[in-house]
Amino acid sequence: MLRKILSIAGKPGLFKLVNRGRNMLIVESLQTGKRMPAYSRDKVISLGDIAIYTTGDDIPLAEVLELVNKKNEGKHIDIKAFADDAAMRQYFAEILPTFDDDRVYNTDIKKLFQWYNQLLDAGISEYKEAEETEESQSAE
Secondary structure (H helix, E strand, O other): HHHEEEEEOOOOOOEEEEEEOEEEEEEEEEEEEOEEEEOOOOEEEEEEEEOOOOOOOEEHHHHHHHEEEEEOOOOOOOOHHOOOOOHHHHHHHOOOOOOOOOOHHHHHHHHHHHHHHHHHOOOOOOOHHHHHHOOOOOOO
């Protein structure tokens, strides 16, 4: 699911990949539903390609979002409720205790929580790919 959800530098919010054109992508805002082109010059990244630094192997964003969802019981995170950045980091440490404190910045954690809230608003609460789920079931 996250493979088709995109972040575009300089544009607020998340976008869903609708179609591919020549030298551009057609994307739809998760917040407004408006469609627009994203050109090859835009810095576009799929949420499926993002991972969080840990003290061991990096953890894919989908797994981290699952942990956030479990911790919050499927509810939004009130980012403004954190007294300061230290409180936000401490909360994130409860979710992912092995995150790399040196390489994961406060802005990264805040962006993760914002994306989580935006995905919930868009009705997306399943973060892992269907193929991954099928592969893990067939391996058992």
